[in-house]
Amino acid sequence: MNKVLSAYFHVYVEALEGLKLDIGVSSDLIGYDTNMVDLITRGREHLRSHRFMFSLGERANILKHIDQPGLVPRISEANSLKYPYEVIFRSLQKLLMDTASSEYLFVEAFFGEESLFYRVFEGPFAVIDEHLNITLPNCHDAVCLMLMICITRKHQLVMSNRQLPCLETYLDKALLYLWPRFKTVFDMYLQSLYRCDVKMLSVDGTRPHHIVRCYVEFTASLVQLNAECGDGQLDMSLERLRLAVDDLLVRFAEKFATPKLQHLFLLNNYDMAISILKEAGEEAKKLQRYFEEKLECNLISFVDELLMEHFGDLIKFVKIHICKLKKTVAQVHVIVVTHRKKTENDSFVFLAEDLISYTEPPNIADVEPVVKNFAVKWKNALELMHNEVVTCCSNLLSGMAILKAAMAQLLNDYNRLSECVKMIPGGSSLNRNLVSITSISYEIRKYSRTL
Incomplete structure (x- = not known):
């Protein structure tokens, strides 16, 4: 019986190997630059699989259908179907669970000797061990490895519900194969971020970088899987990965000539990260909040740089001369949409402020050029700001x-x-040059309505 089952599993394993969809090679790391050279030398299909290997997407559905029948190789081959390796792994373990369950119950009922089961299944276990020993060292897809860990844990639960202990040792051993390999691949991803030579990497202006997108998609995948079947082993690893991408983003930003462009690059990347993490659901909330805080800090810095570029004399005057202010009653309402709050009725309430002290007392000669310059260029400057940001x-x-x-x-x-x-x-001599707050507010509302 041992030989019969061994041959049966050997044939099934060989048939499944022909259905495997190759995803990733040893050089497919998060810090890998998919540039035009790779497009020419390795082809579009490879670049698509490179991006696919970091994203969970529909691959997570395998955990929802853990008890579905395994693959039938002949039918899959007839339809030219290929599958990520986790699908093949689930099918193989599904066959093992069902076969082992029926054989264990038979052996117990007729012979009452548990050790006989392990003698019968010594061959099938050896076939699967050999298969995993060959396959896992060549698996460079960390999402696949994490899915396999989740599948194994769910299969442990299935066998527990069946109240059959016959695969406890095998399933524990499978996890001992999978976790070290996952950690090895994860560390390769991590080191690829630190080893990135940003001088050699392509950057598409201030738009989000594809390496950062790969990181966010990979992290979102692991966060979701960690919530599904994690035991806390991933928490520290995800923190290490976040620190690595923070370091990479700073190095990328330093490639830009001005602080304004540096902050804009970071803003675009943080915004992209937040959008992806929102789709990952509640599990990614903690990391999402982290990037929201980073976005907020860079937004303030970017706004300062933007205003300094277009209204430098005004900003400098306020910083140099006006020190301490108190609030009064006048209010101006402007429709504002913020990154976290987007409702039709949101309004920004501006409080007029009365000057009560100066760092340096200004005089008419200090104020006059600032007032007149603003009156001449403020509308055009607003339009320039709008065009640049959009x-x-x-x-x-x-x-x-x-x-x-x-x-x-x-x-x-x-x-x-x-x-x-x-x-x-x-100061009253400059009243005719002052632009009313109402006029500025009206112009701002015009840009608000462009949404």
Whole structure:
């Protein structure tokens, strides 16, 4: 019987190997640059599989249908079907579970000797061990390996529900094969991020980088699988991976000539990360909040740089002269959409502020050129800001949120300037040059409506 079952499993394993869809090779790491050289030398199919290997997508469905019948190789071959290796692995273990369950019950009922079962299945276990020893060292798909771990854990639960202990040793051994291989591949991914030579990597302007996308998709996949069947082993590994991508993003950003472009590059990447993590569900909330905080910090810095470029004299005047302010009653409402809050009725409430002290007391000569320069160029500058942000931001809604944050800050700073003009000697002579807050608010609303 041992020989019969061994031959049966050997034939099934060989047939399944012919159905395997090759996903990834040893060089397919997160820090791998899919550039035009690879497109020419390795082909479009390889590049598609490179991106596919980091994303969970529909591959997660295998865990929802863990008890479905295994593959029938003849039918799959007739339809020219290929499968990721985790599908083949589940089919092989499904056959083993069902065969072992029936044989174990038979041996117990007729012979009452459990050791006889292990003698009968010594051959099939050896066939599967040999198959895994050959296959796993050549598996470079960490998502596949994690899926196999989840499949094995679910199969442990199936056998527990059947109240059959006959595969306990085998399934524990399978996990001992899978975890070390997963950690080896994971460490290869991790090191690829640190070893990235950003000087040699292609960058598509300030748009999100494909390496960062691979990281986020891979992390979202692991977070979902960790919630499905994790035991805490992944938590520290995911933290190490996040630190590595933080380091890579900083190195990428340093390639840009100005702080403004650096912050814009980071904003686009953080925004992309948040969008992917939102799709991953509740399990990814913690990491999503982390990237939202990073986005918020960079948004403030980017707005400062953007305003300094277009309204430098105004921003410098406010920073140099105005130190301490108190709030008064006047309010101006501007429709604002932020990254985290997007409802029709949201409004930004601006509070006019009265000057009560100065770092350096301004005089009419300090204020006059700032007021007159603003009056001449403010509309054109707003349009330039709008065009730049909408063009350079990879996500239109996020770009508009950034633009409105900049306009709200501009409104705030200009109101400070207006209050200052009213309080300095001779300031009334500049009243005809001051642009009313209402006019600026109206212009800002026009950009709000472009959504």
